[in-house]
Amino acid sequence: MAAHFSLRGVPIVIAVxxxxxxxxxxxxxxxxxxxxxxREMRPGQIVPSTRELARDLDISRLPILTAYAQLxxxxxxxxxxGSGTFVARxxxxxxxxxRPGPRDRDNSFDLPSKPRVISARxxxxxxxxxxLPAEGVGPFQxxxxxxxxxxLNVWSRLVARRSRNMRADEFLxxxxxxxxxxxxxxxxxxxxxxxxxxxADQIMIxxxxxxxxxxxxxxxxxxxxTVWVEEPGYWLVxxxxxxxxxxxxxxxxxxxxxxxxxxxxxxxKARAAFVVPSHQFxxxxxxxxxxxxxxxxxxxxxxxxxxxxxxxSEYRSGGMPISSLQGLDTESRVIYIGTFSKVLFPSLRVxxxxxxxxxxxxxxxxxxxxxxxxxxxxxxVLADFxxxxxxxxxxxxxxxxxxxxxxxxxxxxxxxxGKLCTIVGAEAGMHLTVLIHAKIRDQEIAAKAAExxxxxxxxxxxxxxxxxxxxxxxxxxxxxxxxxxxxxxVLKELLSRS
Amino acid sequence: MAAHFSLRGVPIVIAVxxxxxxxxxxxxxxxxxxxxxxREMRPGQIVPSTRELARDLDISRLPILTAYAQLxxxxxxxxxxGSGTFVARxxxxxxxxxRPGPRDRDNSFDLPSKPRVISARxxxxxxxxxxLPAEGVGPFQxxxxxxxxxxLNVWSRLVARRSRNMRADEFLxxxxxxxxxxxxxxxxxxxxxxxxxxxADQIMIxxxxxxxxxxxxxxxxxxxxTVWVEEPGYWLVxxxxxxxxxxxxxxxxxxxxxxxxxxxxxxxKARAAFVVPSHQFxxxxxxxxxxxxxxxxxxxxxxxxxxxxxxxSEYRSGGMPISSLQGLDTESRVIYIGTFSKVLFPSLRVxxxxxxxxxxxxxxxxxxxxxxxxxxxxxxVLADFxxxxxxxxxxxxxxxxxxxxxxxxxxxxxxxxGKLCTIVGAEAGMHLTVLIHAKIRDQEIAAKAAExxxxxxxxxxxxxxxxxxxxxxxxxxxxxxxxxxxxxxVLKELLSRS
Numbered sequence: 001m002a003a004h005f006s007l008r009g010v011p012i013v014i015a016v017x018x019x020x021x022x023x024x025x026x027x028x029x030x031x032x033x034x035x036x037x038x039r040e041m042r043p044g045q046i047v048p049s050t051r052e053l054a055r056d057l058d059i060s061r062l063p064i065l066t067a068y069a070q071l072x073x074x075x076x077x078x079x080x081x082g083s084g085t086f087v088a089r090x091x092x093x094x095x096x097x098x099r100p101g102p103r104d105r106d107n108s109f110d111l112p113s114k115p116r117v118i119s120a121r122x123x124x125x126x127x128x129x130x131x132l133p134a135e136g137v138g139p140f141q142x143x144x145x146x147x148x149x150x151x152l153n154v155w156s157r158l159v160a161r162r163s164r165n166m167r168a169d170e171f172l173x174x175x176x177x178x179x180x181x182x183x184x185x186x187x188x189x190x191x192x193x194x195x196x197x198x199x200a201d202q203i204m205i206x207x208x209x210x211x212x213x214x215x216x217x218x219x220x221x222x223x224x225x226t227v228w229v230e231e232p233g234y235w236l237v238x239x240x241x242x243x244x245x246x247x248x249x250x251x252x253x254x255x256x257x258x259x260x261x262x263x264x265x266x267x268x269k270a271r272a273a274f275v276v277p278s279h280q281f282x283x284x285x286x287x288x289x290x291x292x293x294x295x296x297x298x299x300x301x302x303x304x305x306x307x308x309x310x311x312x313s314e315y316r317s318g319g320m321p322i323s324s325l326q327g328l329d330t331e332s333r334v335i336y337i338g339t340f341s342k343v344l345f346p347s348l349r350v351x352x353x354x355x356x357x358x359x360x361x362x363x364x365x366x367x368x369x370x371x372x373x374x375x376x377x378x379x380x381v382l383a384d385f386x387x388x389x390x391x392x393x394x395x396x397x398x399x400x401x402x403x404x405x406x407x408x409x410x411x412x413x414x415x416x417x418g419k420l421c422t423i424v425g426a427e428a429g430m431h432l433t434v435l436i437h438a439k440i441r442d443q444e445i446a447a448k449a450a451e452x453x454x455x456x457x458x459x460x461x462x463x464x465x466x467x468x469x470x471x472x473x474x475x476x477x478x479x480x481x482x483x484x485x486x487x488x489x490v491l492k493e494l495l496s497r498s
Numbered sequence: 499m500a501a502h503f504s505l506r507g508v509p510i511v512i513a514v515x516x517x518x519x520x521x522x523x524x525x526x527x528x529x530x531x532x533x534x535x536x537r538e539m540r541p542g543q544i545v546p547s548t549r550e551l552a553r554d555l556d557i558s559r560l561p562i563l564t565a566y567a568q569l570x571x572x573x574x575x576x577x578x579x580g581s582g583t584f585v586a587r588x589x590x591x592x593x594x595x596x597r598p599g600p601r602d603r604d605n606s607f608d609l610p611s612k613p614r615v616i617s618a619r620x621x622x623x624x625x626x627x628x629x630l631p632a633e634g635v636g637p638f639q640x641x642x643x644x645x646x647x648x649x650l651n652v653w654s655r656l657v658a659r660r661s662r663n664m665r666a667d668e669f670l671x672x673x674x675x676x677x678x679x680x681x682x683x684x685x686x687x688x689x690x691x692x693x694x695x696x697x698a699d700q701i702m703i704x705x706x707x708x709x710x711x712x713x714x715x716x717x718x719x720x721x722x723x724t725v726w727v728e729e730p731g732y733w734l735v736x737x738x739x740x741x742x743x744x745x746x747x748x749x750x751x752x753x754x755x756x757x758x759x760x761x762x763x764x765x766x767k768a769r770a771a772f773v774v775p776s777h778q779f780x781x782x783x784x785x786x787x788x789x790x791x792x793x794x795x796x797x798x799x800x801x802x803x804x805x806x807x808x809x810x811s812e813y814r815s816g817g818m819p820i821s822s823l824q825g826l827d828t829e830s831r832v833i834y835i836g837t838f839s840k841v842l843f844p845s846l847r848v849x850x851x852x853x854x855x856x857x858x859x860x861x862x863x864x865x866x867x868x869x870x871x872x873x874x875x876x877x878x879v880l881a882d883f884x885x886x887x888x889x890x891x892x893x894x895x896x897x898x899x900x901x902x903x904x905x906x907x908x909x910x911x912x913x914x915x916g917k918l919c920t921i922v923g924a925e926a927g928m929h930l931t932v933l934i935h936a937k938i939r940d941q942e943i944a945a946k947a948a949e950x951x952x953x954x955x956x957x958x959x960x961x962x963x964x965x966x967x968x969x970x971x972x973x974x975x976x977x978x979x980x981x982x983x984x985x986x987x988v989l990k991e992l993l994s995r996s
Contacts, residue, residue: 012690013690013691013821039689042689116856118718119716119723121716125863125867127858127860127862129859144670147666159657159658160658160661163654163657164654171843171845172642172844173641173844173845188540191537191538191539191540192510192538192543193510194511195511197538207705207873208870210869210870211869214869218617220620222619239866303615323511347668347669347670347672347873347874349870349871349872349873349874358613358614361625362620362623362626364626365624366620366623367626368737369740369741370741371706371869372705372709375705375846375847376845377875377876
């Protein structure tokens with residue numbers, strides 16, 4: 001409703017015709033009345049001033065004043081001193097429609113009674129429903145960083161400065177690869193901290209891991225292509241591959257990461273493998289050096305692609321970050337994907353792809369067909385944020401905070417429910433996973449927990465398997481240390497009651 | 499290079515092992531030397547302070563100080579008082595590598611000598627090459643609004659205010675449909691000014707027309723689906739459909755818009771028609787009422803979809819904007835697409851889709867698989883900009899400015915080259931098109947014009963036809979009235995010399 005009030009000066013499509021026998025004022029009166037009746041104008045919406053309308057219709061103000069006076073007198077319009085004229089807020093359009101025909105219902109669409117033909121792949125996907133965990137904020141939310149520690153004042157200052165000093169070319173369409181300065185900053189960071197082999201011209205700025213995965217799938221894979229995915233694994237990878245029409249082969253993950261030999265047994269000629277070697281989702285395993293070389297060896301021999309998703313390895317406790325799989329590859333078979341969603345904040349929507357040099361032009365052309373180029377504003381601000389050292393300072397600060405929470409969470413779970421479960425993946429990132437030994441249904445418990453504002457992500461849906469491991473993925477990015485003991489006790493109660 | 503200087507404090511991946519016989523300082527010395535040689539660290543890049551490195555490696559500073567002293571003495575590092583220690587800028591890595599192996603080349607990738615297997619559709623597309631017109635700014639650029647008239651001070655103020663007052667939920671992942679407040683503002687605008695039948699929950703925020711077209715094609719069309727496209731038409735529509743694997747059927751456009759009868763003759767069962775009825779690109783025709791009803795009638799009977807791209811109809815001179823095709827549809831067969839790229843500025847990357855109510859969930863799920871959700875910052879600022887009335891004020895101001903330029907351009911062309919050409923589409927938008935009667939090659943002339951900083955878009959590539967009409971699409975969005983006569987004279991000279 002509030003939105004309507006503010007849409008001051010929107011031109012109204014009303015036709016007047018001097019050739020008609022009906023007077024101009026009657027035409028205007030009828031037109032507004034009909035538009036209100038059809039709900040094309042809504043109660044509370046501002047109407048143009050008589051002066052504006054006279055200009056738009058290129059007629060004198062007199063017939064407009066006459067029409068407005070009548071609409072005011074009859075209660076269609078209401079005037080508020082100093083604010084203007086509005087469609088009356090008290091109005092119920094149904095009440096003054098003589099005989100509402102089928103076109104005049106509240107929703108003026110004729111909704112079809114049965115599903116209509118759309119693409120087979122879109123039909124096969126369940127329609128989007130906003131999930132409960134996505135709405136709530138509370139203990140154990142997965143994928144949400146602690147925003148209270150984010151240097152918002154620094155960020156705001158950079159945003160404000162950039163918006164005052166935009167160069168003319170920053171208003172125009174950009175390169176589908178993204179801003180050069182940001183790409184250079186990312187390349188330096190990746191070479192130095194992640195041992196990624198790259199130059200700035202191999203880096204494409206995208207809106208996050210999701211777009212990175214999507215573009216990569218589109219460039220590399222035909223429909224019906226067979227692809228290894230981790231079992232258990234990240235559900236949005238499977239969704240991307242489903243949308244692309246690929247066949248996914250779930251390959252088990254053990255304590256050393258993806259079981260490459262199992263993959264070769266299941267599907268030796270797969271076109272690609274999608275892996276998270278630094279901190280697997282959801283199990284949190286780091287792929288061993290042996291498995292890394294096995295995987296690259298397979299990719300080289302099979303002529304296949306490895307997509308390395310490195311979404312949160314900045315936050316590893318103890319020692320240096322794990323170096324990338326991409327850096328070990330000698331035949332540029334690895335596409336390396338990263339994001340700032342976890343390390344800064346999700347709504348930023350900036351991630352990147354490190355593309356093998358011979359494929360840069362192909363990635364760019366596919367990306368251009370999807371959304372032309374990334375938005376200018378966030379790229380410029382982020383480049384400043386990195387180049388001025390705020391990024392690294394923030395990572396260092398958060399690494400400590402998350403390490404502490406991780407420790408508290410693991411200790412509390414151990415103490416409260418140590419016999420019931422095993423903790424895995426507590427070396428890095430913003431979540432750990434508990435495997436439950438007892439016979440429970442994790443999805444049912446998660447639903448009950450949501451009623452208590454505890455956001456447990458059930459583990460079983462991350463498996464394709466018909467008899468999946470039960471457990472929970474527990475985020476601590478946005479869960480303070482002080483909240484953890486209480487939240488773990490609620491979890492324990494839920495477990496013991498089931 | 500500048501980027502390197504600023505990447506202060508980036509953690510360096512260096513492994514030290516107390517178990518080795520080699521001293522810690524020798525391990526550190528060797529590690530830096532190797533990383534510089536492999537170009538993982540670049541001349542001019544800052545190195546961590548000894549204190550930072552000691553903390554990262556969890557060792558004492560002493561061996562680090564020893565190693566740094568040696569690296570400084572041997573010229574690998576250089577110290578700058580008050581700034582820190584850097585990889586020496588004078589360094590040529592090749593010069594000190596004893597025997598550069600294949601792994602140690604400048605670009606450490608083994609580039610394959612022949613193309614590698616990627617998806618068939620990506621292979622079929624020409625690799626992206628940044629076009630000359632996209633780089634230059636000058637007379638007749640197409641698709642670029644006049645930014646000097648944009649109320650940048652207002653925009654900056656809204657950006658700064660928003661960035662200071664971000665609510666916690668604005669940092670998190672958003673709804674794949676976009677911000678509710680922006681969707682409400684757009685719905686009110688479209689109902690009032692374009693006679694679009696819609697509620698806010700049918701509106702999806704996307705990054706512009708391109709993403710709107712892409713998402714729509716993915717939801718509605720299977721590979722191999724037959725689709726009507728306008729002939730001549732917008733090349734990026736054809737690209738989207740090619741990427742989606744569809745078969746395009748070019749349907750001629752005449753003075754009344756798309757020739758629906760020709761379409762029915764060519765492909766009666768086409769699954770969709772992509773049209774720009776308000777201001778066709780490139781011919782600028784407005785589709786007649788008769789053709790609109792014919793098109794809807796065909797779609798209803800064939801069970802096909804109509805995609806209405808309304809990218810610039812805000813700028814129509816004389817009278818009211820043309821009402822939308824979507825508003826005439828009684829069976830919700832029309833998907834309506836719009837963008838703020840032309841009416842505000844291209845790098846904003848905000849557009850929208852008005853989705854038939856029964857398909858909203860499908861669009862949302864496909865969009866989520868592509869890039870989760872739109873970026874928060876621009877949506878919030880744009881919502882403020884619209885709700886506070888700046889949007890409409892800007893449109894009114896620009897409508898006058900563009901009307902004047904359009905008039906000057908048409909008049910000058912008429913005077914200078916009236917016999918050589920016909921002007922079409924000079925009623926709206928930010929471009930008009932000249933059809934050249936003489937036998938010329940528009941692409942050759944455009945290449946010559948670019949040397950003179952005149953950005954002519956040749957007309958012939960907008961046709962699929964083997965014998966296309968020759969001509970030029972002349973943008974005046976970013977061409978001031980005073981520049982127009984001179985630019986037209988240059989165009990005339992180019993034409994007369996060919």
